[in-house]
């Protein structure tokens with residue numbers, strides 16, 4: 538099977554480029570005190586996670602949801618759900634996982650702590666906990682310092698859970714294009730986190746894990762003394778939003794479409810609308826057609842402005858480079874794994890649409 542045989546719209550992965558990204562990231566962390574904990578939510582694909590783990594420098598995997606953790610529990614025995622887990626059903630699923638592998642979740646409230654502790658004690662297991670600290674993203678998390686230490690103290694004295702440390706995701710800083718500003722602000726954010734970890738230790742609490750970071754800050758936060766692991770995800774495939782930055786990773790995925798209409802000299806339309814590529818972070822880019830830009834995405838249509846005279850015909854294949862990795866991949870069931878024009882595999886995106894919903 539080659540590129541021309543693939544039914545469109547379809548998600549392609551450039552396997553050699555992906556492998557170079559994985560190897561570059563693993564090399565960066567080799568021999569450092571800080572480890573890599575690749576974020577599975579970026580791709581939700583066990584075939585990719587397997588390669589990330591095999592490349593080394595990893596301390597486990599990061600997940601965003603319980604269903605992602607369930608999807609990789611057979612691959613890795615140290616999973617961090619870097620997110621709050623709320624609801625008796627989800628907490629029971631975490632407890633069931635904890636009977637098989639080491640699972641740690643983020644907690645930022647006494648209510649959340651009580652829920653996971655109840656589920657863990659009912660199951661007779663222990664679930665790891667990182668106190669989620671707000672290092673400036675203004676999403677979840679308690680304030681650094683005294684508030685975080687107070688919650689950590691409660692975690693440490695609660696049955697069914699084990700305090701492992703703190704986590705703080707500096708997500709608001711990942712997209713800053715200027716290296717100097719990104720570096721200064723990421724260091725400040727991580728120093729709030731490491732200072733909180735120090736305060737917890739000074740209060741006699743265990744705090745072995747200090748977790749944060751992403752693709753935009755892996756080599757900044759990953760070198761702050763006291764940060765023990767980095768949760769980067771997008772580096773493995775790279776989107777156009779991250780491509781604006783000074784990162785050493787290559788675009789390794791694209792959405793393949795077919796030109797279905799060429800209504801005017803300066804416009805064509807392809808069959809890959811926003812049901813196959815996200816508009817989050819802006820329009821996708823068009824690969825390999827000089828001057829071509831996506832002007833709008835409808836459900837099933839990508840409208841593309843062309844330079845006059847562009848040699849684009851109905852039936853041609855085009856490739857879009859998405860603006861945001863995670864929400865694009867979440868639209869697809871599988872990747873076509875490519876080596877040049879050859880399809881070398883079909884990789885299921887198993888954690889997308891995964892059994893989150895059950896029959897009543």
Ligand SMILES: Cc1ncc(COP(=O)(O)O)c(C=O)c1O
Pocket residue numbers: 576579619620706708711749750751752753768769770771772
């Ligand atoms: C908690 C958390 N950690 C890490 C990341 C890093 O992801 P990426 O490397 O894809 O930016 C994210 C992304 O949203 C996240 O939510």
